[in-house]
Amino acid sequence: MAPQTSFPALLESLTQALSSASESTEKLSAPIPPKDGISLLDVKNELFLSYLQNLVFLILLKLRNRKSSSSDDEEEAEALDEHVVNKLVELQVYLEKGVRPLENRLKYQIDKVxxxxxxxxxxxxxxxPKMNGKLSRDDDSSEEEGSEDxxxxxxxxxxxxxxxxxxxxPNPTAFTRVAVGADDRESARDGVYKPPRIQATAMPTTTGPREKTDKKANKSATLEEFVNTELSAAPFAEPSIGTTTIAGGRRRKSEKQLNDEAERKEYEEKNYVRLPKESKKERAKHKGGKDAGYGGEEWRGLGEGIDRIERLTKRKDGEGRNVLEKSRKRSNEDGPKGSGGGVEVGQGFQKRLKALDGGRRDRGKK
CATH class of the missing domain: 1.10.1200 (Non-ribosomal Peptide Synthetase Peptidyl Carrier Protein; Chain A)
Structure with missing residues (x-):
């Protein structure tokens, strides 16, 4: 069934709504507005009532404009329609931006009340007292009932x-945690470890962070560079000649150093700020982690092998010198090698110089 859109039907529905509203207000025993009410709700009702009044007024203007045919009346009606629409928009803004946020803030107090x-x-x-069918009661029972009342x-x-x-x-029980029941405690004593549900805990391990890092395989920068430059078909950018050489041309900057410099330069250009230079500690740290100039990282295993030999042959506390130290600190009993005898080169010159110094000292004493 299609809704009735004729003017008499609209007037009839409007009169019915007004009559029902008047009947409901007559049944209310409390004064309007209440004595100790919330002013925000009163303002909300006033805004809704004003919005409905302007809406009904706009409907009447639309119906009146259909009957009029003169141009002056149309211009006046358009101006009046625009004024009513602006008023409706203003009331809508009051309801959406003013009443609704405040009502959300006061929702807790309103629910409590x-x-x-x-x-x-x-x-x-x-x-x-509950009303029973029997109205005849004794005086004693009425007195007892009066005292109970x-x-x-x-x-x-x-x-x-x-x-x-x-x-x-506020409700203080909302801030307390739920206590664990006796059944839950008894069920947790079955000898099986159950991690807490609030925060997961990791089991302790015997390996430390240093051992974990040692287990990681070292990546070969030379091999990665070879794969990226020779085996890859993707284009890549090459830096200018001479921009990657450091230490007088003995070493070249790695890809990580080039990326760090590019990131540093980009940050300084974007933020218009000059970052501080590296401190002595940072430079020493980076210098200690660099590979040797000859051979690069391919000779890294030699240093690890030498450290292992030194660690195995190191003298412990309370022990004598080991074989390696004895071989390194052996005294020259046979004389210096390559001299051809036991006389050291320059020994005669040192004797003559010593004699001359002694003669000069004796001249001053005479």
Whole structure:
């Protein structure tokens, strides 16, 4: 069934809505607006009512413009329509940007007040005596019932006072953790380790971080460079000649150093700031980690082998000299090699120089 869009149907629906609203307001026992209400809700109702009034006024203007045919009336109607539309937009902004955020902030307090009102109403309904079919009762029973009603009213008043005191207080149980029950504790004593659910814990390991790093295979920069330059079909950029040589041409900058310099230069150009130079400690650290000039990283295994030999032949505490130290520190009993005898080269000259010095000292004493 299609909705009725004729003017009499719209007027009839509007009159029905107004009559139902007037009947509902007459049934309300509380004053309008309430004495101790929330002003935000009153403002919200006023905005909604004003929005509906302007909307109805705009509908009436649209219906009136259909009947008029003169140009002056059309211009005046368009100006009036624009004014009403601007008013509707203004009210919509008030509702969306003003009332809704404030209502979200006050939602917790409003829910507390409504919950307290529902609890008080529930207590009042529970305290009322249930009506039975028999109306004839003895005087003693009526007196006992009156005393019970008095006690119930006292309890009801105390409960209402407690609700009024706690209706704006936050719920402290929401900030406490749920206690572990006895059944859960007994089930956890089966001897099987169960990690906590809040934060996962890693089991302790016997290997340290240094051992983990030693297990990693060392990458060959020479092999990677060969693969990237010779075996790859993708184009690559080559730096200018002479820009990658350092230490007087004895070494070349690695790809990592070139990338670091490019990143440093890009950062300085983007942020218009000059980064500080490397300190002495950083330069010494980088220098210690560099490979030798001759052979590069391909001769890295030689140093590791020498360190291993020295570690194996090192003298322990309380022991004498080992064979390697004895061979290195052996005394020259046979004289210097290549001299052809036991006389060291220049020994006669040293004797003559010593004699001349002694004669000069004796001349001054005479």
């Amino acid at each position: 409504l919950r307290a009102a529902e609890d008080s109403k529930r207590i009042e309904d529970a305290s009322k 008095g006690d119930a009213e006292l309890d009801n008043g105390a409960a209402l006072d407690q609700i009024d005191d706690q209706q704006h207080m």
